[in-house]
Amino acid sequence: MEKADAAGPTALGLVVHPSADVRDSVRTITDWATSRSVPVIGRDQDAGRLPPEVATVPDDQFRARIKGLVSLGGDGTMLGAMRLVVDRPVPVLGVNHGNLGFLVEVTPATLEDALARLVADDYTIETHGCLVAECSSVRPLRTDVGFNDFILARQGRTGTVSIDLSLNDQQYGYYRGDAVVVSTPNGSTAYNYAAGGPIVSPSAAAIVITPVAPMAGINRSIVLGAGDRVSLHVAADSVPVAVNVDGTASAELAPGDVLSLRMDEDAAQVVRLAAGTHANRSRIKLSLLDLPLRRDQLLELIPEELRPNGSVQPIQDRADAEDAGR
Template sequence: MVNALGLVLHPTKPVDRSIEAILAATAAAGKPLRVLARESDRRRVPPGIEVVPEERFPAEVDGVIALGGDGTMLGAMRLLVDRPVPVLGVNHGNLGFLVEVSPPELPAALSRLAGGDFTIEQYGCLEVGGLELATRYGFNDVVLAREGRTGAVSVDLWVNDVQYGYYRADAVVVATATGSTAYNYAAGGPILSPSSGAIVVTPVAPMAGIGRAVVLGAGDRVTLATAPDSAAIAVDVDGTPAGALTHEGRVTAALRADAAQVVRLSADAHASRSRVKLSLLDLPLRPGQLLDLIPPELRQRAHLAMTGGDDQPTA
């Protein structure tokens, strides 16, 4: 039972209508329900939403709605690693592999949530540590990239404290099965089944050493240790800067199971849409060029369905 519902907002995108839909649904529920936001979002939420300090937010919410794209969803999941609660993603972003609900679908989704008509998907993450890094959590990937435009990332690969080889490349990506469709995929790495629980290590533009992706088990512990000939290395976790490595630095990554709970209203439909989105990434067309392939009357009908007929479609 949810007594306190938390909101995690995209830092810049307008999400006012979704917030209004959430407040309307909670008011219609006929039972007391706290709606919480973090202090950092104080100026973006209306009256009726309780603002709490950042450190209190994860401990006080029983469920979370992330209003944004995959980045916002990942941020919400990282907030709750030590105390996972169900997270529903509402897509105010672009492609969105994790988020399931579009803003027009939100009222119906909230009704289903109130009726218990949903399932929970468990997600694991990479627990990341290192001499220069505070422990971080990555649901997609950890990326070691050169800080400048010159030189190369040069690191030794250790698995369970056994050295396996080295990489010399523009970057090295350590990804979960969830993150295998992101930077790993763009770098030519394999897509991993979510049920595999595996980790994949993929070099980006390799120059020497290991030149292909290496798939490891869920229980393996990966260590990447900086070599003396390496360029300065910047470390990103889920696309967020996490620190830098010196010439004697190292990063460790191990899978932490069941680190997040993601709400699914229709797991099959979401999986089908994700496969379509993934296939679109391989097409040699930009989004605007794809729209040009759709007949004008269908474009107009889709636009009116998405906006509720509030405004006129563009040509």
């Protein structure tokens, strides 16, 4: 992310959490960028949360001028940053100012080291796919790109969502229940999993559709290829359908409306500095989803600095003794 030729994008973009205190990280970034004559810009909507030396511009100019992007927040902020540059993917580095983040990799304490590695090109790019939507409704989608999932759900506590499914212009059945979740592999561990859907490897090129509390019609998950075209037709007997994209409200559909989805497999470039650490964090995520890990496998997830003598063996010995005494 060093300064590029003046004819091309040269700036480092910042996307910040709407409420978390990210001032120290912003200062670290601006000091680093100033020492290398790299301009730093933000979005107009974040002007009140950025210092005066960070110029803010409209989103269209922001996308055109940045060579790389830093997201300061949690996974939600990171997803928003990725959606922002989906039409012109640039490397996105996530700095965790939230709780347990799975997309964001860097902590504020390690941000300076991360920036140094970016200068040295000591990182890899992890490509993320997304779902891209088109809608026949006269009310446009507020968000038409989802890196985790699209959820079509009833708005209240009464009535059912009734939706006809078409794949590649061929009708395949219908859903009737509380909601329908369409997810990417990365999003498969979210609402899709909570609704009984499968966990899909992020390396798979796939789309997953899972019904929530089905009353009739299709009652199991369907795993599709990334090249399949999905159309969801809101049936005449359906209640109004709220569309939620990556946790944000996007639209309300009425009977007769059609939401069409396709997969863009190369929609975002996420910076990875330590693939092993990120993989370990993913294992923790899976253990939180009650997937079975053996005791020694769980112990391996303890950071080295928290292990007695830098090893899990004393903990393992105590665990074995406890098991023997039962």
